[in-house]
Amino acid sequence: MTNATISIDGKAGEYPVQSGSAGPDVVDIRKLYANTGHFTFDPGFTSTASCESKITYIDGDQGILLHRGYPIEQLAEQSSFLEVAYLLLNGELPSKTEHDEFKYLITRHTMVHEQLATFYRGFRRDAHPMAVMCGVVGALSAFYHDSTDIHDPQQRVIACHRLIAKMPTIAAMAYKYSVGQPFLYPDNSLSYTGNFLRMTFGVPAEPYIINPVVEDALDKIFILHADHEQNASTSTVRLAGSSGANPFACIAAGIACLWGPAHGGANEAALNMLREIGRPERIPEFIARAKNKDDPFRLMGFGHRVYKNYDPRAKVLGAAATKVLDTLGISDPVLDTARELERIALSDDYFIEKKLYPNVDFYSGIILSAIGFPTSMFTALFALARTTGWIAQWTEMMEDNDQRIGRPRQLYTGYPRRDYVPIDQRS
Numbered sequence: 001m002t003n004a005t006i007s008i009d010g011k012a013g014e015y016p017v018q019s020g021s022a023g024p025d026v027v028d029i030r031k032l033y034a035n036t037g038h039f040t041f042d043p044g045f046t047s048t049a050s051c052e053s054k055i056t057y058i059d060g061d062q063g064i065l066l067h068r069g070y071p072i073e074q075l076a077e078q079s080s081f082l083e084v085a086y087l088l089l090n091g092e093l094p095s096k097t098e099h100d101e102f103k104y105l106i107t108r109h110t111m112v113h114e115q116l117a118t119f120y121r122g123f124r125r126d127a128h129p130m131a132v133m134c135g136v137v138g139a140l141s142a143f144y145h146d147s148t149d150i151h152d153p154q155q156r157v158i159a160c161h162r163l164i165a166k167m168p169t170i171a172a173m174a175y176k177y178s179v180g181q182p183f184l185y186p187d188n189s190l191s192y193t194g195n196f197l198r199m200t201f202g203v204p205a206e207p208y209i210i211n212p213v214v215e216d217a218l219d220k221i222f223i224l225h226a227d228h229e230q231n232a233s234t235s236t237v238r239l240a241g242s243s244g245a246n247p248f249a250c251i252a253a254g255i256a257c258l259w260g261p262a263h264g265g266a267n268e269a270a271l272n273m274l275r276e277i278g279r280p281e282r283i284p285e286f287i288a289r290a291k292n293k294d295d296p297f298r299l300m301g302f303g304h305r306v307y308k309n310y311d312p313r314a315k316v317l318g319a320a321a322t323k324v325l326d327t328l329g330i331s332d333p334v335l336d337t338a339r340e341l342e343r344i345a346l347s348d349d350y351f352i353e354k355k356l357y358p359n360v361d362f363y364s365g366i367i368l369s370a371i372g373f374p375t376s377m378f379t380a381l382f383a384l385a386r387t388t389g390w391i392a393q394w395t396e397m398m399e400d401n402d403q404r405i406g407r408p409r410q411l412y413t414g415y416p417r418r419d420y421v422p423i424d425q426r427s
Contacts (some may be wrong), residue, residue: 008036022057039409055392056229063309076316081222082192085164088227088392109165110186113143120177129174129380130259136170138252148246159247160391167384172199175377193219213327214371217320221364224313225382227389233257237390238397239406254390255383264379270301271365271375279333280340291350301362310357317363330370338366
């Protein structure tokens with residue numbers, strides 16, 4: 001094994017260098033503080049591996065995203081969301097029998113406790129769906145006591161199945177509540193994604209006809225958002241789980257983190273930007289503003305924190321967006337603006353030089369808007385899909401013998417020790 005030498009104040013120490021199956025090597029500095037009395041300083045943990053994982057691998061420079069070794073493009077085009085969920089949880093693609101059994105288990109867990117309907121009615125009608133989902137998912141631990149013992153492997157499995165199964169129902173109920181329509185019970189004869197569409201847009205008074213193009217596009221969105229390595233919300237789920245919190249609380253923490261506009265709210269921000277631009281003729285004005293360093297305006301939906309190449313997920317959704325818009329025959333100046341902005345971004349030297357390619361948030365917002373989702377639901381749909389990845393990551397963490405309660409250190413820059421001065425003696 002190769003070692004790295006770190007010398008501080010004349011004291012040199014050897015630290016093992018570990019190699020993964022892909023990606024850069026890592027220096028194991030767990031004994032750095034014990035040996036030297038020093039910490040490392042890494043705001044945002046951008047150069048720190050917080051865990052060992054076998055689930056998802058990203059190479060941002062090459063534009064590669066793998067789930068358990070499988071390229072995301074292949075999964076999105078050839079697989080289904082439930083099959084990808086099985087893959088993330090179990091490490092291998094299911095056989096036909098395994099897939100049927102998994103689908104059966106998930107389908108039979110889609111209903112939520114009837115008292116949760118009363119819980120929803122405690123929110124204001126105009127509450128953001130993410131606020132509702134944070135509360136409802138966190139409250140699941142109060143309704144499903146038989147799957148909160150994190151030390152029982154069987155209870156962990158049941159909790160995983162329940163979360164994946166119930167999240168579409170919870171998200172659909174959040175939407176229905178906001179528009180004043182009655183909740184719809186799940187229909188076990190439909191696919192995972194088809195059932196969600198029906199619970200969201202169907203009404204009791206008439207049958208809901210599922211558009212297969214819309215169903216396929218939304219299933220692709222779910223697959224493409226299922227997991228994305230150790231991002232902010234996934235790290236939050238792991239950090240919450242490291243304390244021994246139950247899985248429902250951990251996923252609620254992930255939802256809260258995902259709500260941020262720099263994370264899960266980016267697709268909502270991208271569509272809001274397109275609406276601000278309004279029509280294709282105004283695009284040059286906003287591109288000029290984006291290039292102006294003194295203008296705070298930013299083009300949302302372009303570039304990515306990790307990907308310095310074309311986001312592989314965006315390639316899939318770009319084609320899906322065109323198919324959905326053509327199938328639905330939608331004429332919308334905002335969507336026309338999106339298409340023209342995409343064309344310019346892929347040919348403009350400024351965007352190419354800075355590698356500001358359209359990302360998954362740009363296209364997913366267009367598709368979701370075309371289907372009929374309000375922008376407030378965009379992040380809720382992201383949470384629905386990402387729950388699978390969160391659960392897989394949480395399960396992996398629970399089975400990791402090296403996992404410890406998260407406890408980041410700090411570079412303290414406040415006052416050193418000082419003595420208390422009575423109030424009548426202070427100047």
